[in-house]
Amino acid sequence: MSTTTIPEKPAAEAPSVGGNLRGYIERVRGGDMGALPAVFGLIVLCTAFSILRPVFLSSINFANLFTQGAAITVIAMGLVFVLLLGEIDLSAGFTSGVCAAVLAVTLTNHGQPWYIAVAAAILAGVVIGTLLGSLVAKVGIPSFVVTLAAFLAFQGLLLVLVNEGTNIAIRDQTIIAIENKNLPPALGWGLYIVSVAVYAVVQIVRARRRAGRGLTVDPVTVIAFRVGVIALLGGFAVYALNLERSRNALLVSLKGVPIVVPIVLVLLVFWTFVLRRTAFGRHIYAVGGNAEASRRAGIRVDRIRISAFVICSGMASIGGIIAASQASSVDPNTGGSDVLLFAVGAAVIGGTSLFGGKGRMLDALLGGAVVAVINNGMGLMGYSASVKYIVTGSVLLLAAGVDALSRKRAAASGLR
Amino acid sequence: MPSQPVLEIRGLDKSFGPVQVLHDVAFTAYTGEVTALVGDNGAGKSTLVKCLGGTYSIDAGEYFFDGKPVQVASPREAADLGIEIVYQDLALCDNLDIVQNMFLGREKKSGLVLDEATMEEMAAKTLDSLSVRTVKSIRQLVSSLSGGQRQTVAIAKAVLWNSKVVILDEPTAALGVAQTAQVLELVRRLADNGLGVILISHNMNDVFAVSDRIAALYLGRMAAQVKTSDVTHSQVVELITSGRSGELGLQKVNGVTA
Known part of the structure; x- marks a missing residue:
């Protein structure tokens, strides 16, 4: 028996900057584009809008992008879990609406403090997620149908909660602050410095530990590059958000990082940690990649499915709270109309596959940024809602097309 | 005998x-x-x-x-x-890498966090003991492996557990x-x-x-x-x-x- 036809390679190729770069280029050419389309789209859109409407680059508009995109981004983060399993949650938008209504009713009608209201809203999301997940995993109804039914039913539930169409105002200052107040500039810089430092330390400590055990380590330049990019982007964002954006600074000062930004970042870091560093996260990917193999490996596939729906609806409830804060009220349209499609669009545009098994938390953030930029930029251009819908729909289709084509390409190049 | x-x-x-x-x-x-x-x-x-x-x-x-x-x-x-069985369909997850597949469902943890370093060491040791030299990196996705390499990974997964x-x-x-x-x-x-x-x-x-x-x-x-x-x-x-x-x-x- 001879193995000469297959060249023998050393067990581990020493990693190098060039090697990392080559590996990345190979992956992209093989069809694994990752976040590339979203980043590329973001650059193109921002360039186009800032040329056509210079006000797009103003500090006030920059801050608007964050507050406008926050709710959708958070819902999209939850959707990533469901999409990773190859399922879909069409009801996430109205789930966020129902939870926002629960928040509003608890706050305004029952006069409870904000933390009770927030807990009630999130609990409502968890209950909804458990219900949807059980129907999908235990009863075996396709998630498309379950959540389509829920989409309609929750619309009705929302109407019931807001008394067939009234508008419930939110006056609680803590809830309103989420979207409408900013961190003091100094605190913004402080948080920035701490975050970048922690990120750098985590990266270095991990590399040291691995090197100590003789395992392959990313080269120092790659680690420095990652930390550098985060520091640069974060530093730019904090600087821009700390600029005075009030029209009349003497009357009222408006500057600092909107409070919702650190909230979204904490959610991003937390769920990224869960997906990448815990067994639960590993099992989510495994079930999305090959449910039968996961079952044989002893993973409780049903539980994973249900928990993904719980996380999705729970995140939708947080998205609903943010939306309620943004509008300072809840009405029958909260979480309705385009919210769900924008959220699914955000996840898919960011690079999460609709076929399951592929996607990251960061995708939701990048995709959410693209959706926010389109919405905001088209608004500045003076286009009506009709054009915005058509453009966003086309972008979603484009993203799904890129996803499907890259799968085809991956299959052709033997990568999948 | x-x-x-x-x-x-x-x-x-x-x-x-x-x-x-x-x-x-x-x-x-x-x-x-x-x-x-x-x-x-x-x-x-x-x-x-x-x-x-x-x-x-x-x-x-x-x-x-x-x-x-x-x-x-x-x-x-x-x-x-x-007793471990390697079925014909191999039961591997394409979207996970070799180490992740070998430990699927039986991940090593330190506290809440996955102990990637230990898993990588054990996987490398097992592949070494089987004199497997055809895979470039044990962090490669299974989707990028050939049929024979996949079979190898499935077999290595079976012998990992003594x-x-x-x-x-x-x-x-x-x-x-x-x-x-x-x-x-x-x-x-x-x-x-x-x-x-x-x-x-x-x-x-x-x-x-x-x-x-x-x-x-x-x-x-x-x-x-x-x-x-x-x-x-x-x-x-x-x-x-x-x-x-x-x-x-x-x-x-x-x-x-x-």
Whole structure:
């Protein structure tokens, strides 16, 4: 028996900057584009809008992008879990609406403090997620149908909660602050410095530990590059958000990082940690990649499915709270109309596959940024809602097309 | 030759409703040997393997592991004894890398966090012990591996857990010539490393290339279990197709008992 036809390679190729770069280029050419389309789209859109409407680059508009995109981004983060399993949650938008209504009713009608209201809203999301997940995993109804039914039913539930169409105002200052107040500039810089430092330390400590055990380590330049990019982007964002954006600074000062930004970042870091560093996260990917193999490996596939729906609806409830804060009220349209499609669009545009098994938390953030930029930029251009819908729909289709084509390409190049 | 079989089955019966699939089957596998399980389609190979692996319960018969009588009621119990089955579809997740697949469902953790470093070390050690040198990096996604490499990963996954018996279901069925040779070499190495290997195969060349013993099933009965060196190619084919070959095999194939 001879193995000469297959060249023998050393067990581990020493990693190098060039090697990392080559590996990345190979992956992209093989069809694994990752976040590339979203980043590329973001650059193109921002360039186009800032040329056509210079006000797009103003500090006030920059801050608007964050507050406008926050709710959708958070819902999209939850959707990533469901999409990773190859399922879909069409009801996430109205789930966020129902939870926002629960928040509003608890706050305004029952006069409870904000933390009770927030807990009630999130609990409502968890209950909804458990219900949807059980129907999908235990009863075996396709998630498309379950959540389509829920989409309609929750619309009705929302109407019931807001008394067939009234508008419930939110006056609680803590809830309103989420979207409408900013961190003091100094605190913004402080948080920035701490975050970048922690990120750098985590990266270095991990590399040291691995090197100590003789395992392959990313080269120092790659680690420095990652930390550098985060520091640069974060530093730019904090600087821009700390600029005075009030029209009349003497009357009222408006500057600092909107409070919702650190909230979204904490959610991003937390769920990224869960997906990448815990067994639960590993099992989510495994079930999305090959449910039968996961079952044989002893993973409780049903539980994973249900928990993904719980996380999705729970995140939708947080998205609903943010939306309620943004509008300072809840009405029958909260979480309705385009919210769900924008959220699914955000996840898919960011690079999460609709076929399951592929996607990251960061995708939701990048995709959410693209959706926010389109919405905001088209608004500045003076286009009506009709054009915005058509453009966003086309972008979603484009993203799904890129996803499907890259799968085809991956299959052709033997990568999948 | 080892005196005591690591795995032994006596008088195994298995029915699905009114259909009896296995009749009074006896089967043994020895440590350090490759036992080939051959038989035509529908002879009961897969059923026998699933009985061994705990997927199917057995209707009657005795099951000995390491000389001790055991009950294997679930795949988990079989795994606890040290029996691992590599199914034909390999059960790998394409979107995970080699290490992640090898530890799927049994991840090493330190506290809440996955202990990637330990898993990587153990995976590398296992692949080394099998002299696997065909994968570039153990952090490669399984989707980027060839058929033979996937088979290798699936086998490595099975031996990672200090298993004693590894059952391979048609490991070379979908492979080309070079990769078949590689996988067969790996199968041989498993036995040489002290495992009991049960190899299901339709390919007589493969069977004669690596096996020490051949067990031939015919219509749900064990036609014969012989040493590979004692039989010829055509005798085995006869055992598979008619249940007997001269003195060997079932003497009254269509009768009530063998």
